[in-house]
Amino acid sequence: MSATVTSLHETEFFDTESLRLLRHGLTLGIQAGRWWLDTPDGPISLAGSDRGVPPTLSRLVRAYTRDDRLVPVARLRGGREDLRARLGGRIAVPPRPHDGSARGVVLEYVRTQIAALAAADLAVRRGMPDSVHRLRVAARRLRGAFTAYAPALGGRKLLKEFGGALRWLGGELAPARDTEVQWARSRTWAHERTDAYFAQLTEDANARVRRALDSYRYLQLLNALDVLEVVLSEQPRDEWAPAARRPAAKVLPRLARAVAEDVDGRVAALATAPDRARAVHDIRKATKRLRYALEAGAAVIPVDPKALRAFQDLLGEFQDAVVARGHLRVLQARHGGFEAVLAAEADTADRCVEELPAAWRRLDLGPLWTWPGEGT
Structure with a gap:
């Protein structure tokens, strides 16, 4: 049953005492011997006893309930909106301006x-x-x-x-x-x-x-x-x-630039790195940190995180090739016949490493490098 559909039958709704499910847009109830849970990915329905929430459903919502008990919170005809109207005063969340x-x-x-x-x-x-x-x-x-x-x-x-x-x-x-x-x-x-x-x-x-x-x-x-x-x-x-x-505009660009400088230094050191695979892996992790820094500060940093996509794709392709070679060695030892694929993945990894410095230089991160800094 979807919580958006009303019914002539009464539904008993369950939640934690603090209404953790409703606060996060989830609705759990039982009607005529059938349990249902409305989720962002669609409803779940299963038969069960009215003596308590089935373990299958309580486990699904553990990230919300944190093991708080699921107890009856209302009995009424209707769905989620009717429930929210009944319990609205208890669902209110303090504003975070x-x-x-x-x-x-x-x-x-x-x-x-x-x-x-x-x-x-x-x-x-x-x-x-x-x-x-x-x-x-x-x-x-x-x-x-x-x-x-x-x-x-x-x-x-x-x-x-x-x-x-x-x-x-x-x-x-x-x-x-x-x-x-x-x-x-x-x-x-x-x-x-x-x-x-x-x-x-x-x-x-x-x-x-x-x-x-x-x-x-x-x-x-x-x-x-x-x-x-x-x-x-x-x-x-x-x-x-x-x-x-x-103000965020005075602080976040400077902090994001420090993350970009970390990537820049790692790319510059790649040519002399003693362990190429480890060095590229570290560049990949640093680049992800940069992307997420740009996402978090998007309101005040005029650099589109998507600008990193081509560079990240190259790093990801290298990583996939390295990991694939590990699996291929196991398969080769067991069954044989994977020599050509092993060579092809090695070539892919080599190509990616060769292209990385130029791909990094092509990135348009100008606003980060030219940002005047916090003290202005």
């Missing part, structure tokens, strides 16, 4: 990514396409904002633990996403020959994702992010660091 400060701009982006993290979590638990990638990107965007704009958000010491926890989450998700990409890549040259190999890797990687999302460490991360958002939002302005109080 955008004041144009460095903290205000970045914190608005952080709130968006915290919400994206929970939405992607639900999609992963539902097995939706590309959902692991969405979850991983939300975690990376938060890390990127915390790294680039720490002075506006309370300082590096405060955010250090968040960076570590988000890095852990990304590491737990990485095998599932990487296997998905590599399986699709292999089909161009192996067709079904690698299906059994990648099917096993996918099963193992998905089990790792499930363990991570059901872990106490992940729950702690979600709770800590909520607490951080509230603390940074409600901290009296006169207690903010000077960089946080200043």
Whole structure:
């Protein structure tokens, strides 16, 4: 049943005591012996007892409930809008006005990514396409904002633990996403020959994702992010660091430029790097931090994050070729016959490295390099 459809039957709606589901646009209820959950990716419906929320559904919304009990909150005829009308006074969220400060701009982006993290979590638990990638990107965007704009958000010491926890989450998700990409890549040259190999890797990687999302460490991360958002939002302005109080246009471009300079230095050092694969991987990570810094500061930084796309595509192609060679060596040892593909992937990696410096120089990041700085 969709919550937008009214019915002659009464529906008993469930939520946490603080209405966490409704506050995030989700609706859960039971009508005539059938449970349903409305989500951004569509409704879910299943038969069940009225004695309590089925574990299947309660697990799906864990990123929102944080293990708070789901209890009856209303019984009425109608759907989501009727429920919101009944409980509107309890759903109201304190306004978070955008004041144009460095903290205000970045914190608005952080709130968006915290919400994206929970939405992607639900999609992963539902097995939706590309959902692991969405979850991983939300975690990376938060890390990127915390790294680039720490002075506006309370300082590096405060955010250090968040960076570590988000890095852990990304590491737990990485095998599932990487296997998905590599399986699709292999089909161009192996067709079904690698299906059994990648099917096993996918099963193992998905089990790792499930363990991570059901872990106490992940729950702690979600709770800590909520607490951080509230603390940074409600901290009296006169207690903010000077960089946080200043106009975003005076602070964020300078901080983003520092991230761009990091990429620039890594690209310049590539030719003499002792470990080429590691050096390119580090450039790739630094470039992602730059992209997310540009996204978070988009309101005051006149550089389109999409300008980085061609450069990132080149870095991604190199990484895919390196990872593919690792899989190919295993397959070669088991079955043989992959010599030509191994050579082709090596050539792809070499070509990408050769093109990287020129691709970086072609980027239009002029406003970052010429920005007059915070003191103007």
